[in-house]
Amino acid sequence: MPSPRPTSRDVAQAAGVSQAAVSMVLGEKWRGRVSAATAARVREAAATLGYRPNLAARQLRLGSARTLLLVVPALTTEYFADLYAGAARAAAEQDFGVILYLSPTVTAPARDPFASAQSTVDGVLASSMSAEALSTIRGDRLPLVMLDSSPDAGAPTVNVDLADGARQAVEHLLGHGHRRFVHLSADVPSWTFEVRAGAVAARLASVPDASLRVVPTALTVPGGAAATAAALDEAGPRPTALVCDDDRIAAGAYKELRRRGLQVPQDVSVVALDDFAVATAVDPELTAVRFDAELFGERGVRALLALIAGADPDDRDVPVQLVVRGSTGAVSPG
Amino acid sequence: MPSPRPTSRDVAQAAGVSQAAVSMVLGEKWRGRVSAATAARVREAAATLGYRPNLAARQLRLGSARTLLLVVPALTTEYFADLYAGAARAAAEQDFGVILYLSPTVTAPARDPFASAQSTVDGVLASSMSAEALSTIRGDRLPLVMLDSSPDAGAPTVNVDLADGARQAVEHLLGHGHRRFVHLSADVPSWTFEVRAGAVAARLASVPDASLRVVPTALTVPGGAAATAAALDEAGPRPTALVCDDDRIAAGAYKELRRRGLQVPQDVSVVALDDFAVATAVDPELTAVRFDAELFGERGVRALLALIAGADPDDRDVPVQLVVRGSTGAVSPG
DNA sequence: CTGTTAGCGCGTTCAG
DNA sequence: CTGAACGCGCTAACAG
Numbered sequence: 190m191p192s193p194r195p196t197s198r199d200v201a202q203a204a205g206v207s208q209a210a211v212s213m214v215l216g217e218k219w220r221g222r223v224s225a226a227t228a229a230r231v232r233e234a235a236a237t238l239g240y241r242p243n244l245a246a247r248q249l250r251l252g253s254a255r256t257l258l259l260v261v262p263a264l265t266t267e268y269f270a271d272l273y274a275g276a277a278r279a280a281a282e283q284d285f286g287v288i289l290y291l292s293p294t295v296t297a298p299a300r301d302p303f304a305s306a307q308s309t310v311d312g313v314l315a316s317s318m319s320a321e322a323l324s325t326i327r328g329d330r331l332p333l334v335m336l337d338s339s340p341d342a343g344a345p346t347v348n349v350d351l352a353d354g355a356r357q358a359v360e361h362l363l364g365h366g367h368r369r370f371v372h373l374s375a376d377v378p379s380w381t382f383e384v385r386a387g388a389v390a391a392r393l394a395s396v397p398d399a400s401l402r403v404v405p406t407a408l409t410v411p412g413g414a415a416a417t418a419a420a421l422d423e424a425g426p427r428p429t430a431l432v433c434d435d436d437r438i439a440a441g442a443y444k445e446l447r448r449r450g451l452q453v454p455q456d457v458s459v460v461a462l463d464d465f466a467v468a469t470a471v472d473p474e475l476t477a478v479r480f481d482a483e484l485f486g487e488r489g490v491r492a493l494l495a496l497i498a499g500a501d502p503d504d505r506d507v508p509v510q511l512v513v514r515g516s517t518g519a520v521s522p523g
Numbered sequence: 524m525p526s527p528r529p530t531s532r533d534v535a536q537a538a539g540v541s542q543a544a545v546s547m548v549l550g551e552k553w554r555g556r557v558s559a560a561t562a563a564r565v566r567e568a569a570a571t572l573g574y575r576p577n578l579a580a581r582q583l584r585l586g587s588a589r590t591l592l593l594v595v596p597a598l599t600t601e602y603f604a605d606l607y608a609g610a611a612r613a614a615a616e617q618d619f620g621v622i623l624y625l626s627p628t629v630t631a632p633a634r635d636p637f638a639s640a641q642s643t644v645d646g647v648l649a650s651s652m653s654a655e656a657l658s659t660i661r662g663d664r665l666p667l668v669m670l671d672s673s674p675d676a677g678a679p680t681v682n683v684d685l686a687d688g689a690r691q692a693v694e695h696l697l698g699h700g701h702r703r704f705v706h707l708s709a710d711v712p713s714w715t716f717e718v719r720a721g722a723v724a725a726r727l728a729s730v731p732d733a734s735l736r737v738v739p740t741a742l743t744v745p746g747g748a749a750a751t752a753a754a755l756d757e758a759g760p761r762p763t764a765l766v767c768d769d770d771r772i773a774a775g776a777y778k779e780l781r782r783r784g785l786q787v788p789q790d791v792s793v794v795a796l797d798d799f800a801v802a803t804a805v806d807p808e809l810t811a812v813r814f815d816a817e818l819f820g821e822r823g824v825r826a827l828l829a830l831i832a833g834a835d836p837d838d839r840d841v842p843v844q845l846v847v848r849g850s851t852g853a854v855s856p857g
Numbered sequence: 858c859t860g861t862t863a864g865c866g867c868g869t870t871c872a873g
Numbered sequence: 874c875t876g877a878a879c880g881c882g883c884t885a886a887c888a889g
Contacts, residue, residue, distance in 0.1 A: 550883080
């Protein structure tokens with residue numbers, strides 16, 4: 190016999206009080222409305238019965254499910270996994286849940302997030318979304334915080350300071366004497382990659398004898414290899430430093446370099462502006478820009494909850510850190 | 524003015540009918556209860572008002588949120604991401620949603636999944652769970668389907684046929700003349716890894732002149748490197764074939780092999796029993812066992828929905844396929 | 858046949 | 874501290 194879930198009425202009966210009293214006690218709203226003794230009795234009864242409020246009923250009355258919607262373009266890397274984990278943790282601290290919506294890929298037709306979400310949401314956290322896709326989401330002018338998106342998009346944003354990361358990476362390479370740079374720049378029309386490209390170019394613009402070639406690159410291993418081949422095939426002296434928008438691109442660069450008999454880092458240094466599983470799997474391990482994706486999710490949720498509460502969202506950027514590993518070194522003599 | 528969400532009453536009023544009629548029409552239960560003309564009018568009104576049923580109210584009345592809970596140990600690889608995507612898609616086809624619960628890691632204290640889930644669930648899909656962790660989940664004897672778990676656990680299971688994958692991998696290596704094997708076996712007490720170990724050992728047991736050494740290995744790049752070092756340091760002729768439980772272990776093996784001046788695949792062949800991002804990022808790319816994680820999630824959901832509906836879950840295994848790439852070849856002469 | 862009325866489910870809150 | 878009303882959609886019972 191699957192014992193039916195106890196309701197607040199059951200608790201009330203067990204404690205010898207009314208439903209209203211139960212609601213107040215369990216909702217921590219009984220300061221001076223219910224005696225401490227009765228409150229204790231109610232808690233006791235709730236505990237022994239294993240009572241859990243029916244969230245559907247609560248939502249129906251309160252008009253909120255205490256739920257946030259996290260929209261991500263795809264869950265294909267551990268980045269989004271960490272993002273979700275951090276968001277869920279931060280939300281749970283304030284008794285909010287986080288549900289996930291995988292925004293349609295290029296191929297799949299756009300489905301209504303709210304239909305699939307199966308729930309009423311109190312706010313939306315949108316990661317790496319384009320402005321158009323965005324409009325679908327804001328169906329009812331829900332509170333919205335954008336992650337990894339342009340601050341000009343008309344919604345509060347929380348970002349990772351990858352411009353700083355790109356600067357740090359270039360700085361590191363300059364310090365090793367590199368002057369001939371190639372930026373393997375993701376060919377995805379996303380704000381985050383534009384920022385990286387801008388930061389790399391800006392830093393190098395102030396170095397008189399530095400050169401920079403930007404090659405649009407697909408965000409895959411073969412894409413990285415192809416772009417590297419293109420960069421090396423161009424006329425002029427061979428570049429000595431490769432800045433890759435992510436670690437998969439860098440893995441592709443490794444392959445092409447090795448195919449040509451070039452060694453990392455003796456002949457060419459490589460840095461990645463992302464630090465995920467691939468970064469430490471390749472040999473030598475990648476010097477890469479790392480950030481705390483969980484912290485990112487956490488900040489995003491805090492900003493969104495602040496927005497919902499009517500406060501000013503704290504939109505500080507998440508700091509990044511250059512992790513120096515074996516893929517970068519001094520320019521080879523000659 | 525944030526226009527208040529239209530209720531079914533609003534729709535009824537707009538269409539000039541009663542709420543009951545609206546419910547019937549929109550619930551596709553009007554065969555013979557409502558005229559086609561009226562039904563059309565109701566649909567029309569609902570569409571123009573942008574009506575969406577309040578799911579809290581529906582759930583309250585129906586006692587179900589049409590929601591499934593997917594429990595995963597961690598979301599750290601794209602495997603779980605794909606699993607979720609497949610599960611969500613299959614569930615959506617039957618108007619179910621899927622919410623995620625990240626089961627506690629070793630460090631984090633166990634939280635109540637249902638508290639964090641913020642919703643009433645109709646069933647649980649548990650991936651790679653140990654028997655103990657399981658008991659926490661089945662709080663209310665919910666329908667449960669286990670993924671990647673022992674069929675003896677007392678719940679229906681849907682599995683990936685990795686035993687077959689392990690056999691295929693060993694077969695492939697045997698065909699290239701390999702006889703001295705090392706299995707870098709994940710040191711995680713999980714059913715899936717026991718199955719792989721069993722399958723590798725069983726296949727090799729029938730080959731008279733084959734040898735197998737099993738080395739417990741941490742599921743990380745350094746873990747793979749350390750285990751490889753241990754295997755190569757043992758006395759006796761050097762192994763020529765490494766079977767790795769996942770691609771990160773294989774990446775570690777690559778590093779240790781290269782450190783010792785051994786080449787893949789000329790000196791040592793390497794196969795991985797998992798095929799994720801790292802498999803194609805390393806050089807040479809890994810010969811690996813691949814399966815469709817989305818299909819896995821899909822099958823899991825179908826089994827769970829069948830179980831909920833009182834039918835027999837179809838618990839066929841998900842097939843696997845050996846993808847031959849550059850990390851395996853014939854034993855080197857000598 | 859076509860459609861309506863009434864009451865339910867459960868937690869919250871206001872007037873008593 | 875309690876009784877009763879409320880939120881919204883679903884469905885059994887009932888009426889035209």
